[in-house]
């Protein structure tokens with residue numbers, strides 16, 4: 001009997017150790033995702049859980065446009081921070097709401113309303129080349145508000161886009 005208890009105890013200890021170890025590994029991976037490539041991978045993965053992408057290499061047109069929009073937003077941020085204007089010529093509006101999404105269930109009235117408000121924010125930003133920081137932040141806030149309802153995976157990345165201060 002004593003032997004059995006000892007065996008169970010060792011088993012529990014081993015499990016506790018293994019769990020702690022894998023949690024630690026997850027933590028390190030989370031830290032490593034700060035580099036863009038890794039973040040992109042992670043975004044795709046978490047978004048796909050919600051929108052049921054089966055194959056991340058076979059992304060739908062809306063997902064591809066979103067990747068472009070995220071890269072553009074990062075480039076806009078850099079320009080504004082260096083005091084240069086963001087123009088429509090350089091960053092044409094992506095009409096993502098017209099192309100095929102991974103999950104067609106997103107194509108409902110609230111989604112299109114979010115897209116409309118997002119486009120209004122885009123035009124406002126382009127109409128104010130002298131005062132773009134606030135308008136850029138308002139534009140990014142529209143990414144966030146749609147993503148809160150439709151695809152929360154990329155929020156971690158999008159929330160890094162506003163310009164502080």
Ligand code: HEC
Nearest residue numbers: 044060062063066070101102114115118143146150151154
């Ligand atoms: C009107 C809603 C809406 C707005 C506005 C919006 N998104 Fe998205 N976004 C989505 C949806 C829905 C998906 C999932 C697309 C798919 O998988 O086909 C997505 C996907 C993404 C992805 C993941 C793409 C991938 O690799 O699978 C990123 C990154 C992203 N959006 C960033 C942004 C950024 C940055 C903005 C603002 C500049 C933005 N989104 C504005 C709805 C929106």
